[in-house]
Amino acid sequence: MASRLIGTRASRLSPGSFAARFILWSSVSAALFSGCRRWEVSETFPQGNPKVEKAYGRFGARDSLHVKAVKTYFFNGRPESETEYRRGEKHGDAKEYWHNGQIKSEGEYRRGLRNGPWKFYWNRYQLSSQGEYVDGVKEGWWTEYYENGDLRKSGLFHRGDETGTWVSYGHQGAREWSSSCFAGNDTGSYRGYHENGQGSEKYACRRGKPVGLYEKWDEDGDLIQRGFYDRAGRRDSLWEEFYPEGGLASRASYRAGHYEDSLWRWTPEGKIRERGFFQEDSGELKAYHPDGKIHSIRIFRGDSLVAMTTYHPGGETANAGAYVGGLREGSWKRWDTLGLLREESNYHRGVLEGWQVFYDSLGNPTQRLRYEHGYPAEGRFRGIP
Secondary structure, eight states, X not given: OHHHHHHHHHHXXXXXXXXXXXXXXXXXXXXXXXTOXXXXXXXXXXXXXXXXXXXXXSSSOXXXXXXXXXXXXXXXXXXXXXXXXXXTEEEEEEEEXXXXXXXXXXXEEETTEEEEEEEEEEETTEEXXXXXXXXXXEEEEEEEEOTTSOEEEEEEEETTEEEEEEEEEXXXXXXXXXXOOOXXXXXXXXXXXXXXXXXXXXXXXXXXXXXXXXXXXXXXXXXXXXXXXXXXXXXXXXXXXXXXXXXXXXXXXXXXXXXXXXXXXXXXXXXXXXXXXXXXXXXXXXXXXXTSOEEEEEEEXXXXXXXXXXXXXXXXXXXXXXXXXXXXXXXXXXXXXXXXXXXXXXXXXXXXXXXXXXXXTTSOEEEXXXXXXXXXXXXXXXXXX
């Protein structure tokens, strides 16, 4: 086959011309030197099967700078990857495989970086994504697919960052969302959709951050949330949530992304569920039982919860303790409905650390457990030495 190709190419030129002699020489040289490789197993699995094979030139040293190609294998003997090398870097065609032998990806490296068209596969029959690389980063139009071949998402990359407008689709082909809210776009917008085609949410953006009015709807098109973002993409001013029937579910005021002034939440029947008041870097949020009695009190510093107390339906204190970074910290106590202490535990970074003690109705300790990093280290039970 090679001789017929060489003859065909050379026959188009005059037999004695320099071009004809050069084509003949280069074709023969390529055919000869492509097979002049020494393949050696450099790593094996414990059972002796090859794990890594490296190819070197027929002549010259056998080191990293003279590797021509590398093949890797799974433990079952099937190929994992095949990559061409030049001067110690990946350079040339490359392929990766799944453990069952089917193709996983294919493309080309130049000077150690992905370049040109690349394809990624779910299996030998179906692509998972495809597009181009330039110096190792995605560039231009890229598409992603579901395992059944349906389009999942498509859009543009520029220097590895999403740009332009991207569109995402569900398994049934319905549009899920379209977005141009990327850092590379001066302005843009986001629009989400329910499976029935009804809009689910909408907002504008500037350099990837939401700005201005935000709205969210249910599948029937009824408004369920509305608010505003400031120029830095933070919640600002009044935010409201609504029940499907149209009743107000919550109302909160924000400033620079933090609660400011008041927060109210109601049940579908219009009863107060939570009520909070915030000023500068501190706040208090109260929650209520269905009958209107206090359920819990949470204390905040900035956005962080620092302490909480919960109450039994009758109004008696049930639990109390502190938080650091949103996690339980220090001593936590639990009382029964008669106001008797029944448990005292120590926490560090959200997990039990130190002693945990349980008490009976007379106030006597019945069980003592010591924890280290959330795991029991030792324990003592009443009546057991």
